[in-house]
Amino acid sequence: MTEDERKLDLMVAELEHENKLMRARNERLERELNFTTAERDGFKEALERILAVSKLALWDSKPPRTGNVGTPKRHEECND
Numbered sequence: 001m002t003e004d005e006r007k008l009d010l011m012v013a014e015l016e017h018e019n020k021l022m023r024a025r026n027e028r029l030e031r032e033l034n035f036t037t038a039e040r041d042g043f044k045e046a047l048e049r050i051l052a053v054s055k056l057a058l059w060d061s062k063p064p065r066t067g068n069v070g071t072p073k074r075h076e077e078c079n080d
Helices: 003-058 073-079
Strands: none
Touching: none
């Protein structure tokens, strides 16, 4: 084996090692992305439920005794 072949062989081994490290890092980052995406989706679903319940509680229902709001009955009796 010549000196150039030995250098090329060492360079190939180094590049293969770097490639292996990059693949491992990529797999770790993909797992983190999947976990974070699932966590984000869970938060989104929880917020959607909170908003739906809040909308029902605030806008789609009448608070108690709101029918009594308006002109007091004594004013109506005076106008008769």
